[in-house]
Structure formats: C-alpha cells, structure tokens
Amino acid sequence: MVKPQEIAQHLGVSKDTIRNWIKKGAIPYRRIGKQYKSKISEVDAWVDSGKSAEIE
Template sequence: MEARDTRWISVTEVARHLGVARDTVYRWIDSRGLPAHRVGRFWKFQLSEVDAWVKSGEAEVPNNADLGDLTRRKR
C-alpha cells in the first residue's frame, strides 16, 4: 500500500478531490455512506476508501426525479 493511500485528509481536501462543495461531502456522509472517520469534532478520510466508494457508484445520483427540489424554481 502506498503512503498516499494511508494519508488522512480533511473535508475540504475530499471536496476538492471530488469536485463538489463541502456541504455535499457532509450530506454524502449522512445519506450515502461516504466512508469517513470521526476524529474528535473533525471528519477525516482515507483517499483510497473515498476512491473505492466513488468507483462502487455510491456517489452517483440515481435519476433526475431525486433532483426535483433542486431543479424547480422557487417563486
């Protein structure tokens, strides 16, 4: 295993790696099982676990129906 695979990274680094907002990372921890480890009051991640999770397809949005609230205009 490479040193890169065992390095612990932050929410900000995971968000940057995945190209999403920090809020999305927190939401994925709660609702999609993004592999994260609580260290005190911080979330930490192993890049190898995050990449395996993405490859498993868990990060994908199932269909546009799940985006209903995001795609509708608020009046």
C-alpha cells in the same frame, strides 16, 4: 487521512455536499475527536464501486 474540504476538492464538489454525505452516512469517513476525516483511497474505491451514484 484528510479533511472534508480536501475530499471536496478531490471530487470536484462543495464542502457542503461532503458534509451532507457524511450526515447521510453515504461516504466513508472516520470521526476523530470533533473532526471528520477520510482516506482518499477509500473515497476513490467508494466512487469506483458506484455507490456514490446511489445518493439521494
């Protein structure tokens, strides 16, 4: 599990973009205490599925 800033770096977007996607429930994540974390494999699968292109 990695933090949003690591996912942002992996995808080449800003931390703010990742935060917005989390607020919209668009990107796969888990809340652990007060932190949001994601598995890179789940995020890659989400991108490969084309769902990332559907974000408004």
